[in-house]
Amino acid sequence: MQGIVLTILLMIFMLIASPCSCARTQVFDVVRYGAFGNGKTDDSQAFLRAWSDMCKASRARGIPTLVIPRGKVFQLKPVAFLGPCNSNIVLVLVEGTIIAPVNTQEWKDKSMWIQFSNVNGLSITGNGNIDGQGSVWWKSCFPNKALHFNNCNGLQLTKLRHLNSPRNHISISSCNGVHISHLNIFAPEESPNTDGIDISTSRNIEINNSVIQTGDDCIAINEGSSYINVSSVACGPGHGISIGSLGQNGKYETVEEVHVRDCNFTGTQNGARIKTWKGGSGYARKITFENIRVRNSQNPIIIDQNYDPFGTNAGSQKAVKVSDVTFKDVRGTAAKELAIDLTCSQGMGCTNIVLDEIDIQSSIPGKRTYSHCDNVHGTARACNPAVPCVASS
Numbered sequence: 001m002q003g004i005v006l007t008i009l010l011m012i013f014m015l016i017a018s019p020c021s022c023a024r025t026q027v028f029d030v031v032r033y034g035a036f037g038n039g040k041t042d043d044s045q046a047f048l049r050a051w052s053d054m055c056k057a058s059r060a061r062g063i064p065t066l067v068i069p070r071g072k073v074f075q076l077k078p079v080a081f082l083g084p085c086n087s088n089i090v091l092v093l094v095e096g097t098i099i100a101p102v103n104t105q106e107w108k109d110k111s112m113w114i115q116f117s118n119v120n121g122l123s124i125t126g127n128g129n130i131d132g133q134g135s136v137w138w139k140s141c142f143p144n145k146a147l148h149f150n151n152c153n154g155l156q157l158t159k160l161r162h163l164n165s166p167r168n169h170i171s172i173s174s175c176n177g178v179h180i181s182h183l184n185i186f187a188p189e190e191s192p193n194t195d196g197i198d199i200s201t202s203r204n205i206e207i208n209n210s211v212i213q214t215g216d217d218c219i220a221i222n223e224g225s226s227y228i229n230v231s232s233v234a235c236g237p238g239h240g241i242s243i244g245s246l247g248q249n250g251k252y253e254t255v256e257e258v259h260v261r262d263c264n265f266t267g268t269q270n271g272a273r274i275k276t277w278k279g280g281s282g283y284a285r286k287i288t289f290e291n292i293r294v295r296n297s298q299n300p301i302i303i304d305q306n307y308d309p310f311g312t313n314a315g316s317q318k319a320v321k322v323s324d325v326t327f328k329d330v331r332g333t334a335a336k337e338l339a340i341d342l343t344c345s346q347g348m349g350c351t352n353i354v355l356d357e358i359d360i361q362s363s364i365p366g367k368r369t370y371s372h373c374d375n376v377h378g379t380a381r382a383c384n385p386a387v388p389c390v391a392s393s
Helices: 002-015 044-056
Strands: 025-029 038-042 063-068 073-075 079-082 090-094 097-099 112-117 122-125 129-131 145-150 156-158 161-163 170-173 176-181 184-186 197-200 203-213 219-221 225-235 241-246 252-266 270-277 281-297 299-307 321-334 338-343 350-362 370-374 376-384
Touching: 025 044, 044 063, 044 079, 197 203, 197 225, 219 225, 225 241, 241 252, 241 281, 252 270, 270 281, 270 321, 281 299, 299 321, 299 350, 338 350
Parallel strands: 025 063, 038 073, 063 090, 073 097, 079 112, 090 122, 097 129, 112 145, 122 156, 129 161, 145 170, 156 176, 161 184, 170 197, 176 203, 184 203, 197 219, 203 225, 219 241, 225 252, 241 270, 252 281, 270 299, 281 321, 299 338, 321 350, 338 370, 350 376
Antiparallel strands: none
């Protein structure tokens, strides 16, 4: 119990400016609300009762804190924690383990497992685990998101281990001002669609100092997102850090002001990727990938403005506009000889694409890397492999 108290005090110290307020907390322990924590009994209702009381609590009596204690395993069916709450800061301390049921019949809501909605000032931290036990779903088509945040402004996610999601581990939508750090996200390389962090219709997002090893995108930045900063993320295995996909089914979708720096990609399918659907519209612009290290990645640098795996838009000249993209100081090894692949639309093309200080060698003994590009307008400097279709500076 002493460890829990110390962790709570540390979190409060980080969240509020006045240290003298740190001792004022209101603790809502799920065990006191009837949670068994034996890994077999459904603890969903106990969690909801604790959440309800915590969410009603006033900040005047101390910062409300939901505690999931260590040494126990809590099984939750799909559950939604809803706001708004009375306090402008709400803490959730996860020291134990939370698991999903493996019996698929217990998932009445097959789209989400744990959802937080309309909760401002939410902070989730701890030394515990959130385990989706997703292997029973990996051959199905259900879009089970493990941990979903909707309209949670000022969200903070720190520490914790996120494991084996049925599909996306963490998804963020319609949020403003999110800070994510020191997460560890793991799923087997062969697990399908187990993205680490998915972002959509959100802005002012910071992600740093995290390890993401999954079967799909480490981070996917999707439509309606802007001012996204990613730094010091170790990615791999997985599909890299992706902008998109954007524009599926002819939709107008946008992403801008995305900056990725100081990241490592090891054994990934992609490194820095932008993917837009042929026939879509909108834009992906003001994007930088800087100080990136790749090791044995299949596609270290890739832009695909013609993504159309089903051939449904073969004759279309429409495309999502891709512009103002910089790849700077990208170094390492590629698992294939094609290290830079920039495929842009004949009708639209990609503009102001800058490649600066690129050095990607082949991880295949005796082989050399090369580049491919179509309809790309921009500049290249100190670039290996050379990209002859853009101007050298």
